[in-house]
Amino acid sequence: MVRGMYRSRSLKRKFTRVPGGGNALHYKRKKTSPHVCAECGARLGGIPRGTPHEMKKCTRSERTVSRAYGGQLCPSCLKRKLIRETREKMGQQ
Numbered sequence: 001m002v003r004g005m006y007r008s009r010s011l012k013r014k015f016t017r018v019p020g021g022g023n024a025l026h027y028k029r030k031k032t033s034p035h036v037c038a039e040c041g042a043r044l045g046g047i048p049r050g051t052p053h054e055m056k057k058c059t060r061s062e063r064t065v066s067r068a069y070g071g072q073l074c075p076s077c078l079k080r081k082l083i084r085e086t087r088e089k090m091g092q093q
């Protein structure tokens, strides 16, 4: 019997033509879902897709965006949020 990891659907399967002319089943790791904005759900730029282990191998600057709420909000949502926060602060004074 084959190993358990090849029996489950945790790996992506792909039929590939091999040099001998036959077909072989190759197993690949599934791609992780992209990082999205917490407010609008748009895909975030500058953040790679990868398993936690692959992400850990990158440096921190490669994993995130060096900005307030970088890696959490998209630039347009951040702009709206900062304007909102500033207005609330001005209203308190």
Ligand SMILES: [Zn+2]
Pocket (backbone or CB within 6 Å): 037, 038, 039, 040, 041, 042, 073, 074, 075, 076, 077, 078
């Ligand atoms: Zn957004």
